[in-house]
Amino acid sequence: MNSQIWRAGSTGLLFVMLGIMSGPTGAQSNPSPSSAQAAPSSQSAPVFKKEQLDQLLAPIALYPDALLSQILMATTYPSDVAEAAAWSKAHPKSQGDEAVKEVANQPWDPSVQSLVAFPQVLAQFSQQPDWVQNVGDAFLAQPKDVMDSVQRLRAQAQKAGNLKSNDQQKVVVQQSTPDTTVIEIQPTNPQVVYVPSYNPTVVYGSWAYPSYPPPYWPPPPGYAYPVMSGLAAGLAFGAGIAITNSLWGGCNWGGGDVDINVNRYNNINTNNRISGNGNRNGNVGWNHNAENRRGTPYRDSGSRQKYSPGVGGADQRQAYRGRTDSRDAQRQNAFNDFNRSTGGGAASNLRQNQGAGRDNVASRDRAGAGNRQGSQGIGGDRGNTANRGGNRAGTADRGGDFGNRGGGDFNRGGQAGNRQASSNRGSAFSGVQQPSASRSQMQRGQSSQQSFRSQRPSSSGRQVSRPSPSRGGGGGRGRR
Structure with a gap:
């Protein structure tokens, strides 16, 4: 059945193509009876035999x-x-x-x-x-x-x-x-x-x-x-x-x-x-x-033109997806009710709140940068500048723990918190050792060794656990 329909459709398509190749003049001229029979219009062909x-x-x-x-x-x-x-x-x-x-x-x-x-x-x-x-x-x-x-x-x-x-x-x-x-x-x-x-x-x-x-x-x-x-x-x-x-x-x-x-x-x-x-x-x-x-497409072009003139089937496609005038009106009414229940202008308020949140984040970043500069001087400031991208990434991702720990370490002159934030956030300075961080690590290592030697007992052979570092880090010692 399908093969027969295809053969019939192929023949009609060939005639239509021959008519197109004859040019605009031939298409507008009145065809002779023989040519009209040889090249039937696709619109006059029945949908069902x-x-x-x-x-x-x-x-x-x-x-x-x-x-x-x-x-x-x-x-x-x-x-x-x-x-x-x-x-x-x-x-x-x-x-x-x-x-x-x-x-x-x-x-x-x-x-x-x-x-x-x-x-x-x-x-x-x-x-x-x-x-x-x-x-x-x-x-x-x-x-x-x-x-x-x-x-x-x-x-x-x-x-x-x-x-x-x-x-x-x-x-x-x-x-x-x-x-x-x-x-x-x-x-x-x-x-x-x-x-x-x-x-x-x-x-x-x-x-x-x-x-x-x-x-x-x-x-x-x-x-x-x-x-x-x-x-x-x-x-x-x-x-x-x-x-x-x-x-x-x-x-x-x-x-x-x-x-x-x-x-x-x-x-x-x-x-x-x-x-x-x-x-x-x-x-x-x-x-x-x-x-x-209700969205069911019409089979033939004649029915589409008759029952949906000028839209080329677009209305059927929209209705099939559930997009009708009545449903659009329902959605608009629901949105208006939501605005009234929230005091009006809900969408505008949401945008204002988002803008205020961004301003607060920027203010915190600027205040943090100023505090860091005052506590560490020029050498520390270079390290802070390199790691501000990591701190901002931590704030944007609501990783408040990294941001707070990083801020505490800066106030003490340490860089451990910043180093962790930079590593986790994939900053552009990931893997690059800063000079101030190198000096801080060296100072902490020397401090740990001195502390270990001062607590070491006089008798040999007794194993002593290494004391845990303070929560604030070892960056509070002076630079040698």
Whole structure:
């Protein structure tokens, strides 16, 4: 299937490239009939071929007209269908008009809400999300071709002897034109609707497109079909569902689309009424609501231009990421509430606090540098200047322990704290021995040796532990 589509697409692409190479003048001139047939426009090419449409619609073409029309509407909102199927699964006892009333406050399109009246239908759709989206895309791009496909399949089932009137349905054949026959399917009792179950490979007789076999959906688990023997020869019907207003759709076979009965629609959709009375039969044409698409991209460029003009799919991408006007307004309101709860100007206050913090750090650094210069003189000042980068790094990383220890050592003339801060912070002077630090280390070593000799006992052979240096370091001794 994919290879065939690719070959067809490649041929069309070749014709388009040949048309482009002919130049602007050729593109603007009126083509001759032969050239128009040889180089069809990519926009006029159907999104789905006849074989693909029959394959897609085979599982639902024999449903009652009203239910079929609302299924075609609902499939254009695949995200809503998925949520409605999940709701129906969580409420297995809800069906008919009462189920539709229970979901009246759900943000789904009314066509999707109507399907909760038929839980077995949603149970099948929940297992076929790709099929749902493909049918919706086909109906948006090629509504008349979809309706023609349904009539073609019904005629095929009738010819095979598997589509006829019975206790569950009424099959009405009308000759709309000398060359066109319309087959309608209506409930025998308008107040009770039976959903058929059938195997497309059986009910339609010999399938005309072996490369595009129709899918078969057995009855979903948990839904009994008493006349299961009917599956072997054609259609089987489960329990009927009492319906009063939930089926308000209709198939406009002559116009190649679907319509809505205003009175029946308004009786069940009290929160989303249609204004006006419709035509003489009380019907109005159905229009796709792009807002309920909820980020699902449109398949073809024609649908994108029709339902999202001038944005090139950008709105769908933003909505898919959750960026809609309503959500942006919610975020802005939340931000404003936060500002009011903090006294107003929270973001401005935050920036001012950050600036004040930087000023405090700079003031501490300058004060520390002045103290160090006064306590150590010119020689120590060079060491301090080299290590100020390490102290500032310690302050920025909240390493207060290094900064405090370094400040104490500077006041005593030592460099141990600075040496540790420089090593840990990766300063530009890491590993470089300063002259003042070298003299301090030498003084401390000599002091330690003198202290050790003064405490050494007179008797030899007794081991004495080396005394621990004072916490402030040994840098307080005078320079020799």
